[in-house]
Amino acid sequence: MDMKNTSEQWLQKLKTERDEIRVRVHLAAAEVQDEWQELEKRWEHFQAKSREVSAAASESAEEVGTALDLLASELKAGYRRIRKHLH
DSSP: OOHHHHHHHHHHHHHHHHHHHHHHHTTSOHHHHHHHHHHHHHHHHHHHHHHHHHHSOHHHHHHHHHHHHHHHHHHHHHHHHHHHHHO
16 A cells, blocks of 8 residues: 555544544633644644645655654544544
C-alpha cells in the first residue's frame, strides 16, 4: 500500500473518531476541553501533512509519512483519553 492510500485511511479513521467525540466534548469538564483544543491544533497539522504526502516526491514522502504516522498515533491516543473521560 502506498503512502497516499495509508494517509487517506488514517485521515478517514481519525476524522470519524474526531466527529464522534466532538459532539460530546461540549458537555465535558474543562480539563477535557483543554485537551480537545490541543488535539484540534494537531488535527489541523495532521491534515496539512496528509496533503504534503499526496504532493511529495517518493523519497521525501517516506519521511513525511513517518512523521504523519507519529502524529496520527498521538491523535488516536488523545482521542482515546478523551473517550475515557466522557464515559
